[in-house]
Amino acid sequence: MTETSGAMLTPHKAAFHLTTVLNMYNVAHSTARFPVDVPNLAKHCHEFFHWDDAIEKVVGADIDNFEGCLARIDDDRGWAILYNTSIQSSGRVRFTQAHELGHYVLHRKVRSLFECTSEDMYAWQSDERKIESEADVFAANLLMPLDDFREQISGPVTFGQLSLCAERYDVSLTAAALRWVSATDRKLVLIASNDGYVRWSNSSDAAFKGGAFFRSRRDLVEVPLESLTADVTVTRELEGVLVPAKIWFPNARTGTKIREMKIDSEQYGALTLLELPSTEDVWAPWSP
Numbered sequence: 572m573t574e575t576s577g578a579m580l581t582p583h584k585a586a587f588h589l590t591t592v593l594n595m596y597n598v599a600h601s602t603a604r605f606p607v608d609v610p611n612l613a614k615h616c617h618e619f620f621h622w623d624d625a626i627e628k629v630v631g632a633d634i635d636n637f638e639g640c641l642a643r644i645d646d647d648r649g650w651a652i653l654y655n656t657s658i659q660s661s662g663r664v665r666f667t668q669a670h671e672l673g674h675y676v677l678h679r680k681v682r683s684l685f686e687c688t689s690e691d692m693y694a695w696q697s698d699e700r701k702i703e704s705e706a707d708v709f710a711a712n713l714l715m716p717l718d719d720f721r722e723q724i725s726g727p728v729t730f731g732q733l734s735l736c737a738e739r740y741d742v743s744l745t746a747a748a749l750r751w752v753s754a755t756d757r758k759l760v761l762i763a764s765n766d767g768y769v770r771w772s773n774s775s776d777a778a779f780k781g782g783a784f785f786r787s788r789r790d791l792v793e794v795p796l797e798s799l800t801a802d803v804t805v806t807r808e809l810e811g812v813l814v815p816a817k818i819w820f821p822n823a824r825t826g827t828k829i830r831e832m833k834i835d836s837e838q839y840g841a842l843t844l845l846e847l848p849s850t851e852d853v854w855a856p857w858s859p
């Protein structure tokens with residue numbers, strides 16, 4: 572068989588290919604399908620693509636400034652994935668390993684060393700860092716295949732459902748929520764905030780097209796004072812409560828309600844999920 576060229580693979584195609592392999596293996600051996608055993612997959616990955624340069628080891632290392640790293644080893648014959656041993660969360664380690672595997676599958680012809688920070692991992696829809704965002708899209712697709720994810724969500728999505736998905740795939744709640752927001756046809760906006768300001772936000776395509784997004788990378792965006800997110804007496808609202816859309820989107824129609832869900836974490840601040848009615852847009856009225 573001929574070698575599959577890495578240059579032809581998109582993050583989605585590459586992850587889909589490996590997902591198919593894992594599905595077949597799972598059926599043949601009756602092993603647990605989730606969470607994905609990334610180190611084991613990484614060591615066999617070259618076989619599935621018919622490549623010579625294998626990933627020879629996946630090991631924890633003392634790499635203070637980085638979350639993970641993919642590097643050439645053994646006189647350029649193979650590769651190693653390193654991950655930061657000081658990270659306690661197994662979900663973050665798993666996502667990091669999958670991200671580095673993504674660099675191997677997609678970018679190993681371009682560079683021989685990839686050193687990645689946590690900022691790279693969670694900026695996975697930003698355009699400025701194409702390589703990093705491709706590795707993140709690969710990781711999200713590999714760890715949380717959409718057909719399986721869709722089976723876990725019924726009715727309007729809640730943080731409760733997303734938390735169960737995070738457990739199923741052993742990823743962070745943030746990673747699971749980002750995955751769902753990137754895939755849903757509903758109007759969802761995911762917001763991470765700290766000390767009253769939006770750190771980053773991510774809108775589903777439908778929400779974005781309806782004007783529901785925040786330019787938190789460009790502007791300082793304050794969390795609205797009347798929002799559930801700003802209410803320090805509420806630390807968890809998993810199912811969501813209906814609030815006036817105008818609180819978050821001043822141009823929304825009076826009377827329109829959105830569902831606001833929230834989880835506080837001492838470590839990361841608040842994670843908020845807003846769901847808008849599918850029929851409502853919140854663009855400012857057009858004026859010439």
Ligand SMILES: [Zn+2]
Nearest residue numbers: 687691703706
């Ligand atoms: Zn990276």
